[in-house]
Amino acid sequence: MRSRLARCSTVVVLSLLALAVAWTPVQAQGSGQVRALVQVADTGDQTLAHLSRYGSVDFVFPEIGFVAMNIKAKDARPGSALRSDPLVLSVSRDHQVSVHTHTGLLAWDQDIIDVERVHPAGDVQYDGTGVYVAVLDTGLVPNWQDYFPAARVASDLGRAFHSPVLGTPGSPSFTDTNSHGTHVTSTILGYSLYGLARFEGTAPGATVIPVKVLSNKGWGWDSSVIAGILYVANLKKDGVLDGPVVINMSLGGSEGSPAELAAIRYAIRQGVLIVASAGNEGEAGMGYPGAFAEVISAGAAGWVREWVGGRTWWQQDVPDPTTAADVYVTDFSSRELPGQELDVLAPGSWVVGPYLAYGAAHPPYWANGVPGQYYFLGGTSMAAPHVTGTVALLLQKNPSLTQAQAEAVLRSTALYIPPGSATVATPYGTTETFTWSSDATGYGLIDADAAVAATP
Structure with a gap:
């Protein structure tokens, strides 16, 4: 895989754990x-x-x-x-749900899944053009145009369903003061780094629809997610969207909802494809909606040469072809329990993107050269948009591709990762050993190039 190097400012390390959300009677609005x-x-x-x-x-x-x-x-x-x-x-x-976050140029996460081979500068000419990607998350930060081209975000279709108690369903406000949705979007579209360089996304030609279904604290409810799914499905059903559509949900809760599953099935019947993160609960099992068989689910993998070669390691070349020995499965990535279905793995460890951790509600117009706007994040939240972006590439090639067909292509072309272990460097000068079994790998690490090639 070809590396495209650039000098960049130091990126601050951040790791966030998703909340465990068992359902006990949660009070809402009033006592009792x-x-x-x-x-x-x-x-x-x-x-x-x-x-x-x-x-x-x-x-x-x-x-x-x-x-x-x-x-x-x-x-x-x-x-x-x-x-x-x-x-x-x-x-x-x-149920309460939360973000699944654990912790131009090409970064390691795009390189390891062969994205550079399918973009216009590569061997094949696909970048997601003509495909809509609805990101059901925390929205976008107020200064999102500092990171993403205005033409790549359908702001007129953006909506907020995150708080039926505090706001009106369908409100056009999708402002993100959490930054999770912004980071997720950056994996799909790519992003401007301090206005000095641009890093590739998985599907930089796609059009993102920001749908806010989580609060600015990074959590929400099944009902808000359902509202977002149905909103996007009806945009497709009513002909408002003139191209193929895929939903990304980097979120989840510990229990499945029959209403949420009904909404997912409704959306799929309208021709909408759906990707969701597997969850960050490790051996405790997958979160929902990712665990539903109907959804294309994404677990989190990393590169064994993380933090080797200094703090700019994330811009370095991943050897081509990627082998199973280059990949490890993170310890937080949710394992598949009986009755659950894990489809594929994608990069979800130390993924760089815009993240306004210090006051996203009132960000500077442009903090050129000032640290604090870009972070490494880890989680299946980061893995899912790599899969979603790859699905957008498949839909550009074949707009009539169904959910089942896309899932089959991703599975059949994934790099098989056998049960094993790997010792990986940390940013603190130490090492950490990761061990995984077959319940953690699904069908393996996605390969965007192979998946596009295999799409009929």
Whole structure:
């Protein structure tokens, strides 16, 4: 793989752990209330008026027959009046979800999956042009145009569904003061580094739709994610989007939601492809929605030569061809448990991108040469957009590609990573040994070049 080197400012090291989110009755709005997803036979006005006796309605999802509500804790219990109501088919928890973050030019993460071979400067001419990528996350920082070309972000289609309690569903505000969504977007589109150099993304020609479904603290609810999925699916269904569409969800919770699965299936029926991170819970298993079989899920891998050769190691060449010996599986990347499905691995360790850790709500117009705007992040959150970007390349080649077909191509062309271990350098002058089994690897590390070549 060809390396494209440049002098860059030192990047600060940051590692964030995603929250473990087991569902216990979480209070919402007022004392004694919990969030729930109520399945009903219809979502008409009479039904909604009837449901109001149990609590307030946040979202209505007529496409899948669910209503997101805040209800009394006693109505969430078996045998409650709500569960026994003849208009109610089921009551499930509205689980809390969180970001899956653990910790021009080509960085190691794009190089190791052969992205440079499919961009216009490479052997093949694909960069995601004509493909829409909906990033369901924390939004984009206010100065996102410092990092991304304005033409590559469909800001007019950006929406916020992150807080039905505090805001209006469908609000055009997608401002990100967390920076997670901005970092994820940078992996897909690439980014400007201090205005001095530009680093490649996996699909720099794609058009990103920022959909804010997580709060600025990096967490949200199943219902907000469902609202975002259905919003994008209906843009496709109604012909607002004139090209293929793929959703990226670098987020998840510890339990699956039947309403969320229904929304995913609805979106897939509209022709929308869906990628999600596997989670950062290691041996505890995958998060949802990534664990659903319908979703293309991404675990996190790293390069064995991380932090070898100084602090600019991330710009150095990854030998071509990539071999299994070049790759390790991170310890935080969620392992596949029975009933869960891990599809592929992608770079998710020490990935550089814009991240305004010091006050994203009021960033400087341009902090040229001042540290604090770019960070290494690690997590399956970082792996997922590599997969999503690769899917965008496949859709540019074949706009009619289905979810099942894209998943099959990624699986069949991935570099198999056998169970094993690797000792890797750290930024602190020490080493760390990682060990993994077959439940951590899926079908292996994605190869963008091979996947494009194999796409019919």
